[in-house]
Amino acid sequence: MQFNLTSKITSAERFNPEARPTSPDQWTLGLAFSAAVWLSQKLNKPILKITNADYEEAGLKVLTDIYGSAYDLNIRLFNHLQHTITGWPGGKPNADDTHRPERATPFPKRVIVFSPHPDDDVISMGGTLNRLVRQGHEVHVAYETSGNIAVNDEEVTRFMHFINGFNQLFGNNNAMGAVIPAKYQEIKKFLKEKKAGEMDNRDVLTIKGLIRRGEARLASSFNNIPLSRVHFLDLPFYESGRVEKLPMTQADVDIVAKLIEEVKPHQIFVAADLADPHGTHRKCTEAVLAALAQAKERGESWLADCRVWMYRGAWAEWPIEDIEMCVPISPEELLQKRNAILKHSSQMESAPYLGNDSRLFWQRAEDRNRATARLYDALGLASYEAMEAFREYHI
Numbered sequence: 552m553q554f555n556l557t558s559k560i561t562s563a564e565r566f567n568p569e570a571r572p573t574s575p576d577q578w579t580l581g582l583a584f585s586a587a588v589w590l591s592q593k594l595n596k597p598i599l600k601i602t603n604a605d606y607e608e609a610g611l612k613v614l615t616d617i618y619g620s621a622y623d624l625n626i627r628l629f630n631h632l633q634h635t636i637t638g639w640p641g642g643k644p645n646a647d648d649t650h651r652p653e654r655a656t657p658f659p660k661r662v663i664v665f666s667p668h669p670d671d672d673v674i675s676m677g678g679t680l681n682r683l684v685r686q687g688h689e690v691h692v693a694y695e696t697s698g699n700i701a702v703n704d705e706e707v708t709r710f711m712h713f714i715n716g717f718n719q720l721f722g723n724n725n726a727m728g729a730v731i732p733a734k735y736q737e738i739k740k741f742l743k744e745k746k747a748g749e750m751d752n753r754d755v756l757t758i759k760g761l762i763r764r765g766e767a768r769l770a771s772s773f774n775n776i777p778l779s780r781v782h783f784l785d786l787p788f789y790e791s792g793r794v795e796k797l798p799m800t801q802a803d804v805d806i807v808a809k810l811i812e813e814v815k816p817h818q819i820f821v822a823a824d825l826a827d828p829h830g831t832h833r834k835c836t837e838a839v840l841a842a843l844a845q846a847k848e849r850g851e852s853w854l855a856d857c858r859v860w861m862y863r864g865a866w867a868e869w870p871i872e873d874i875e876m877c878v879p880i881s882p883e884e885l886l887q888k889r890n891a892i893l894k895h896s897s898q899m900e901s902a903p904y905l906g907n908d909s910r911l912f913w914q915r916a917e918d919r920n921r922a923t924a925r926l927y928d929a930l931g932l933a934s935y936e937a938m939e940a941f942r943e944y945h946i
Contacts, residue, residue, distance in 0.1 A: 554799055556840035557833055560823050560861065560944065563872035575613055583614050584628050585872050588930065597931025598625050598632075632932055635877045640679045640860075640941075641688045641818060652876035652943075653818075653858070659688045660817035663810070667822050667835035668698040669767035669783075670895040673774070674916050675864030676820060677888035678880035679939050681774050691780040691814055694767055695807070695835040696789035697760035700751075704742050706897045707758050711735050750792045760785075762897055770894035782810055788834055799834045808842035815853040819843075823861035823942070832866075843946050859944040865908075865915045869940045871926055876943070879935040880920060889913045 566585035572578050590609050591598050603621045606614055618624035634650040637643075641660050642653040662683055666672035672680055672692050683690050718731040738754055745751075751759070764783055771781045784806050788799045811819075821839045822832045846854050860876060863869055880888065892913040893899075899911060908915060920937035928934040 554804075554837040554841050556844060557823075557825060557836055559840075560825070560836075562870065565870070565872065571610070572613075575617055578613060578617055580627075581872065583618065583624065584631065586611055586614065587624065587628050588871055591930055595929075597929070598629050599931050601625055629931065632871075632927070632930060635874055636879065636927070636932065636938075637876060638682070638879060639686065640876065640878050641683050641686055652941075657817060657856070659686075661689045661691070661814050662818040662820070663691045663693055663814055663816045664820040665693050665695060665807075665822065665835065665839050667695050667827070667832045668701065669694045669696075669763040670698075670770070670892065670898055670912065671822055671824075671832075671864050673770050673888065673891040673895075674912050675822065675824065675862045676939050676941075677774075677891050677916070678884045678920070678937070679820075679862075679878045679941075680776075681884065681887055681891070682878065684775050688818075689780070690776055691782060691810075691816075692767075692771055692776060693782040693784055693807075693810055694764075695784050695786050695838070696831060697756075697783070697785050698763040699756045699759040699790075700792065700794065702759035702762055702897045704745070704755075706762055707738065707755055708742060710758065710762060711738055756790075756792055763895075766895040766897060770891045773891050773894055784810065786835065786838060788838075789831065794829055796829070796831065796834065799837055803834075803838045804841045804845065807838045808845065811839075811842055811846065812851075816857055819857060819859045820941075821859060821861055821944070822864065823944075824863040824866050826866040832864075840944070847946055854946065857946075859946060860941040861944050862939070862941055865912050868919050868923060869942055871930075873942050874923075874940045876941040877923065877927065878939045878941075879924070879933075880937040880939060882936045885917060885920065885937050889917065892916065 564579060564581040564585055566582055566589050568589065587598055587601065590601055590605065590611065594605060601621055603615050606612055606621055614624055615621050635652060637652050640653060641662065642648060642655045642658060643651065644655055644658040646655050648655040664672050664680055680690065715731060715735040741752060741755065768778055768781060771778065786803045786806060788797045788803050791797050822836055824832050827833065910918065917937065920939055923938040923940055924935045927938060
């Protein structure tokens with residue numbers, strides 16, 4: 552079975568000053584918005600301060616002809632941007648939601664945050680995740696893969712030292728008293744003799760997966776998410792033991808679909824960071840979108856009241872033309888987000904697969920969120936410490 556639903560995740564129209572539309576009919580509102588953002592950045596002016604003369608000098612007089620004046624166009628685009636900003640990512644109860652990204656009702660909502668690896672939730676949308684919890688929603692986090700290959704061997708050695716020491720202190724009178732030392736020596740020998748590039752055996756992969764599960768539970772508890780709402784899906788496609796993964800199959804989709812059917816969410820957050828160099832994010836997203844598409848084919852009634860929001864994380868950010876919901880993060884919330892990311896200690900300096908970016912994941916996340924806030928500020932919107940951006944996916 553072929554899954555290529557991520558091909559539906561298309562970008563908004565982008566203005567290219569080197570390939571401008573030749574006819575007024577080609578100037579859609581989306582393209583006009585992109586052109587105004589480009590001009591605002593080029594002139595270092597907020598959108599509301601761009602004049603008729605500015606548009607004319609930039610060769611964009613056609614826009615003021617179409618929309619009446621610079622003021623008329625600017626205020627329309629400014630209001631569009633303003634309406635993407637919300638401090639209530641799950642919807643604000645008892646409020647007029649006409650111009651809000653999310654519905655006021657139902658409240659509280661059942662929410663599933665799908666996280667491809669056991670840290671993408673806090674890296675990509677940790678501020679929004681924490682706010683959803685604090686605002687009273689029933690938040691579930693689903694870790695789609697074990698993330699076991701992204702753990703350094705030294706982490707395994709450290710945890711095995713602890714387990715063996717713990718057993719020596721407290722476990723010699725139970726049935727595991729003999730098992731743990733033997734397994735400890737076996738794994739220690741394997742790691743010592745392991746050659747560069749050699750695939751881990753199943754025991755080592757299992758321990759690495761347990762390490763990442765523990766970190767994910769710790770970060771979830773830090774965000775006050777009950778462990779009963781923390782789900783480890785361990786999708787089969789990931790369990791190749793290598794960077795190159797297995798093909799995604801219906802078995803992966805069925806695991807995702809089972810959780811969705813159990814929760815019947817009003818909101819789903821899913822990764823759209825398709826720039827992930829190893830392709831795991833893409834396959835995880837395909838599994839979620841395929842499960843939703845199949846639910847739609849079956850005519851599931853709950854689906855009509857479910858919205859899907861796509862986030863990006865450590866590898867890329869949404870261009871502003873694509874953003875449909877942007878959640879402000881205060882300095883205190885940004886520190887809370889950093890501390891949640893730091894709970895994933897195996898993913899710090901010694902973690903494999905950090906990529907060519909020398910920054911750690913918490914640094915990438917903060918830089919990205921602050922850059923989004925600076926962009927909104929430069930365009931003339933409110934000035935925030937940081938912002939997390941989302942785009943809606945239409946099932």
